[in-house]
Amino acid sequence: MGFISEHSVLVASLIKVAVLLFIVMTALAYLTWFERKVVAHIQSRWGPYYVGAHGLLQPLADGLKFLFKEDLTPPASDKLVYVLAPFLALSLSLTAIALIPFGPPNLRLFGQPLFVVSNIDIGLLFLFAITSMGVYGVALAGWSSNSKYPLLGGLRSSAQMISYEVSLTISVVGVLLLAGSLNFNSIIEGPQGQGGYWLHFVPKWNVFPQIIGFLCYLTAAVAETNRIPFDLPEAETELVAGFHTEYSSFKFAMFFMAEYANMITVSCLATILFFGGWLSPFPETWRWQLYLPGAGLIALGIYCAYDAATRMRGLARLQLSVVTVLALGIGAVCLLPMVAPYVQGPFWFTAKILVFLFFYVWVRGTLPRFRYDQLMSFGWKLLLPVSLANLVVTAAVIVFVTRHA
Amino acid sequence: MIPLIVFFACALLAVASAVTLILAREPIHSALSLINVMVALAILYLLLGAEFISAVQIIVYAGAIMVLFVFVIMLLNAGVEERTDYSKLAKYAGLPLGFFLLIEIARWMYGSSAGSTIANGAGAITGAVSTRDLSSELFRQYLFNFEATSLLILIAILGALVLARKNQ
Numbered sequence: 001m002g003f004i005s006e007h008s009v010l011v012a013s014l015i016k017v018a019v020l021l022f023i024v025m026t027a028l029a030y031l032t033w034f035e036r037k038v039v040a041h042i043q044s045r046w047g048p049y050y051v052g053a054h055g056l057l058q059p060l061a062d063g064l065k066f067l068f069k070e071d072l073t074p075p076a077s078d079k080l081v082y083v084l085a086p087f088l089a090l091s092l093s094l095t096a097i098a099l100i101p102f103g104p105p106n107l108r109l110f111g112q113p114l115f116v117v118s119n120i121d122i123g124l125l126f127l128f129a130i131t132s133m134g135v136y137g138v139a140l141a142g143w144s145s146n147s148k149y150p151l152l153g154g155l156r157s158s159a160q161m162i163s164y165e166v167s168l169t170i171s172v173v174g175v176l177l178l179a180g181s182l183n184f185n186s187i188i189e190g191p192q193g194q195g196g197y198w199l200h201f202v203p204k205w206n207v208f209p210q211i212i213g214f215l216c217y218l219t220a221a222v223a224e225t226n227r228i229p230f231d232l233p234e235a236e237t238e239l240v241a242g243f244h245t246e247y248s249s250f251k252f253a254m255f256f257m258a259e260y261a262n263m264i265t266v267s268c269l270a271t272i273l274f275f276g277g278w279l280s281p282f283p284e285t286w287r288w289q290l291y292l293p294g295a296g297l298i299a300l301g302i303y304c305a306y307d308a309a310t311r312m313r314g315l316a317r318l319q320l321s322v323v324t325v326l327a328l329g330i331g332a333v334c335l336l337p338m339v340a341p342y343v344q345g346p347f348w349f350t351a352k353i354l355v356f357l358f359f360y361v362w363v364r365g366t367l368p369r370f371r372y373d374q375l376m377s378f379g380w381k382l383l384l385p386v387s388l389a390n391l392v393v394t395a396a397v398i399v400f401v402t403r404h405a
Numbered sequence: 406m407i408p409l410i411v412f413f414a415c416a417l418l419a420v421a422s423a424v425t426l427i428l429a430r431e432p433i434h435s436a437l438s439l440i441n442v443m444v445a446l447a448i449l450y451l452l453l454g455a456e457f458i459s460a461v462q463i464i465v466y467a468g469a470i471m472v473l474f475v476f477v478i479m480l481l482n483a484g485v486e487e488r489t490d491y492s493k494l495a496k497y498a499g500l501p502l503g504f505f506l507l508i509e510i511a512r513w514m515y516g517s518s519a520g521s522t523i524a525n526g527a528g529a530i531t532g533a534v535s536t537r538d539l540s541s542e543l544f545r546q547y548l549f550n551f552e553a554t555s556l557l558i559l560i561a562i563l564g565a566l567v568l569a570r571k572n573q
Contacts, residue, residue: 010407081433122536125460129447132468136440136475143433143479151479158476162469182536 029059042365081144086254089137093261103345145246153242171216188277267356278345297331419445
């Protein structure tokens, strides 16, 4: 007991890490389902349909498949680095999520902040420090495989990530100038927390003054996560599968998960920096928004019940009934007056992230891949100058306004 | 207690990685060891309360410069290093002199106030230096040095461009 009370921060952090890891892993699995479904519907297909109702058990089946596949190691590979690369990629991308606040810092349980694992003063810098290391997973995977195509993929990824990281970092500096802090919670509570609404209902999100910075961030973020149209490190039509050609079984799955975790991280960052993070978009005086999370879940439950009753047969009907019961139950709990304020932060945060994730999948379903020289000239000749100009103009406006105010 | 454990773990990691950096024959392994040293140093800075420096250490060295190193090693597809016969001078004079230097530095650190400050800081975080304080020092008191350094870096970049340009 003495140890626990002495190191309460440590113990609480470990528990939060465990819970967060579980949630993030589940989210990663269902993000693959989400992506396959959305891309399928964009292309007029059904997507995963047979494993579970609406393919809901597909991620589980995929995970099992990855676990039981033979894990091949190419004999000519550099064994140590070959094994290290996927671990590096996944652990770094998961570490970054520990810095993200999912709700207000003043909501506490047993004296510990509930919704963030580590709320440090220079959160944003640390996040960039961790994500800037992420390139090693890809680059080292390409090198250690000792094979042509992976090497080309690794080369491309390191060149691409260095190029776009510059624009990514500079594009968010405008927001930092407005917020005057590197701490995520201060950035979130900055302009909107002072009761700022235009016309009493449009929240003063950073995206409005920083729309150019936001567009630069969005583009650079897609490139940083190696996704279409910037997925040149993989480029299956040119490089087989790029940096992870030689990887199989769970090591391949780790790269896969790392990519999705990176997607979640950059979506979280976009939400925090430009869209007010866990704050509700509506003014506090609109009391009905307290019941929105519960109502949304109950609506989902009713839809699932309707679906199970009319369209599903046999096992799928049973599975969908479980989803229905879960949605209705959690929704009812969320409606309780003592619980409702606690779920507000995570609810709005998740909702905003989902919009970004949908955007990512949408882009993937729509745009063709860049050519390599187009990628480089776009990054260095357009994105970087525009984000630099945005920074200069923002700084000039801030200096001008504060001098004359 | 925990900061001390972290300190010794990171110090050991830094020293061990520095040794493998020299001993490794594969250039990528050397680069990886160097990254290890950088990250371990960043954690040591964190223990001293220098959050900003620690983050910048990782972003600049591990995240940018070393990525370039790795990129170039991969691009040139540098092979395994060839070992020549060990230099006799290095073996019989270098190693003892190295140890002598180490002992001298340790002795000086043990006696000086800077050493005891660092030693006390490593065990207990005495309060982090905020980014705001750092930047106000940097941009007020040391503005000239800062701008002079940036000019120097600009000249170095131009020099690299001139040197790397193909003769036409």
